[in-house]
Every structure is written in C-alpha cells, then in structure tokens.
Amino acid sequence: MILGCKLSAPVKMADRPVPIVEKRLLDVKLGELVTWIGGRDATPNGIFAALRRGHDRYYNKYINVKKGGIGGIAMLLVGYVAISYLWEYDHIKHDRWRKYH
Amino acid sequence: MVLSFFDQFMSPSYLGIPLMALALILPWTLYPKPTSQWISNRVLTLQGWFINRFTQQLMLPLGRKGHKWALLLTSLMIFLITLNMLGLLPYTFTPTTQLSLNMGFAVPLWLATVLIGMRNQPTIALGHLLPEGTPTPLIPVLIIIETISLFIRPIALGVRLTANLTAGHLLIQLIATAAFVLAPLMPTVALLTATLLLLLTLLEVAVAMIQAYVFVLLLSLYLQENV
Numbered sequence: 044m045i046l047g048c049k050l051s052a053p054v055k056m057a058d059r060p061v062p063i064v065e066k067r068l069l070d071v072k073l074g075e076l077v078t079w080i081g082g083r084d085a086t087p088n089g090i091f092a093a094l095r096r097g098h099d100r101y102y103n104k105y106i107n108v109k110k111g112g113i114g115g116i117a118m119l120l121v122g123y124v125a126i127s128y129l130w131e132y133d134h135i136k137h138d139r140w141r142k143y144h
Numbered sequence: 145m146v147l148s149f150f151d152q153f154m155s156p157s158y159l160g161i162p163l164m165a166l167a168l169i170l171p172w173t174l175y176p177k178p179t180s181q182w183i184s185n186r187v188l189t190l191q192g193w194f195i196n197r198f199t200q201q202l203m204l205p206l207g208r209k210g211h212k213w214a215l216l217l218t219s220l221m222i223f224l225i226t227l228n229m230l231g232l233l234p235y236t237f238t239p240t241t242q243l244s245l246n247m248g249f250a251v252p253l254w255l256a257t258v259l260i261g262m263r264n265q266p267t268i269a270l271g272h273l274l275p276e277g278t279p280t281p282l283i284p285v286l287i288i289i290e291t292i293s294l295f296i297r298p299i300a301l302g303v304r305l306t307a308n309l310t311a312g313h314l315l316i317q318l319i320a321t322a323a324f325v326l327a328p329l330m331p332t333v334a335l336l337t338a339t340l341l342l343l344l345t346l347l348e349v350a351v352a353m354i355q356a357y358v359f360v361l362l363l364s365l366y367l368q369e370n371v
Contacts, residue, residue, distance in 0.1 A: 098173070111187060116187070123170060123233070123236065127163065127236045128234075131163065131237075138151075
C-alpha cells in the first residue's frame, strides 16, 4: 500500500495562479483588463523595453528570414503613410473642403 | 489662395508632438543592425554592400587623415537619402524641406573642415584663397572674392538641398492639382498632365538621391582641400 494521496485530477503548471500583470494580453480576462493596464511598467525604460520587444518580433518575423521579400519593408512604409495621414488629418481636411485652391 | 500650396511644408503637430519627430526617427528604424551571423538576411546583405561600396568610393580621394570622416559622411548620406525618398510617399513630411535642418547639417560640418585646415596646415589652407597663376594686379580683389566664396559655401549647401526638395514637392502638388481639376472637364488634357506627373515623380526620385549625394560629395571635397 502506498501511503500518499493522489488527487482526483493531476495538477498542471497552468493551474497555478499567475499575477494578473504578468499575463500576456490575450490571456487577460475582460474584467481584469483595467488592472492589467494599470500594472504595466510605464516608466521610460519600460516603454523602451516594450518598443524593443515589438520591434524584435516584427523584425524576426518579416525581415530576418532567409528569403525575405519586399513585404516586410512595404508593410512598414504603408503603416508610416497611414500614421502620417492620421497625424495631419486636421490640416488636410481643409484642402478637401476648400472651394478654391 | 496661392499661399495654401506652401502649407504642406508647415511642420504639423498632433497632441503637441510634431510629425517631424516621427519623420526623423524613421530612417534609424529602417536599417537593421548587422549581426555576427555568417550569412544574414537579404536586407542586411544589401545594406552592407551599399555602405561598403559607397564609403570606398567616397574615401578614394581623401588621404589617411580623411578616413576619420568615413562614419560621419556615410551616415549623413544614408540619412539624407532616406529622408528624401520617404518624403515622396503620400502624406509624409520631409524634414529636409526645412531650411533650419539643412543649415544645421551644413554649417557645423563646413566649419569643421575649415577649422581642421586652419589648425593642421594653416599655410595651405590660406593658400587656397589665391588660385595659382593669377596676375599680380588682380591678387587683392581675388582674395576678397575667394573669401566671400568660402563663406558662401555653407549657405549654398543648405539652400541647395532645401530649394531642390521644396521645388520638387511644390511642382508635384501643382501638377497633381491641375490634373485633378481638369479630369472632369477635359479628360485628354488631364491624361497628358497625368503623364507629366508620372515623369515628374520619377525625376523627383532621382533628385532626392542626387541631392543627398551632392551634399556629401561637396563636403568631402571641402575636406579634401583641408584634410
């Protein structure tokens, strides 16, 4: 007879409670979203680290590949054009609505 | 109002952050850092090849002492070429159309070449003010003229880059407006104007690259005189 208690269901790693702020965004429940945002590291170092992580993800997925095409840089440039348009919208809307140029 | 065509050069800002900040940071993000891998990705290979060729070509006329400037001149060239080319995309802002930026590049670098010349070889540097073989009566006038030409160099460097890019952007906007307005009225003329616009855009691409190159080339020439 083996002395020892065997639980009805085996305990996996994922069942242990993880602090909310350390979860990845897609694992956070909707109710915990505010706590998650509030607990993130918003110091300049933290922001740089987040930008660096994002940049590394993009770079390793689209550019640092054996046979990269024009898609990697093209997506970046299209995103830049889109951001520029949004940034200048207040200024551009006058061009569209002006009667005489 | 005719003045509205110049509105595209006003530095736009959103929530207090000028778009110039994004436009200036973008070239830095576009060029990845070389890794210690033996064979890297295509972007890095192309980039490395271009930078090596360009630096080699630029440093040919300069002696050993001029090679200290390799990093500065090559990075300046890449920065300017990227800024110019990115400015040709729609809705983007070109920082090199601002005279302040170009003078900020031209004046310190030109002054550095002059000071280096004056410090290391003052006789030769001052000797550049008088071309060889001038007739004696002309010497005083020529020295004045050469001094003026020396001091005009930074202004010329900055204004050349600004004027070329500004004029190009303005022309593109003018012809595009013309084609757009003519399209419902006279379609054939609008088609001709659109063809002109296409050719002009190709010219602008070339001008963007050439102007950056000329800037750096002239600086290297000034450096060569003074080294």
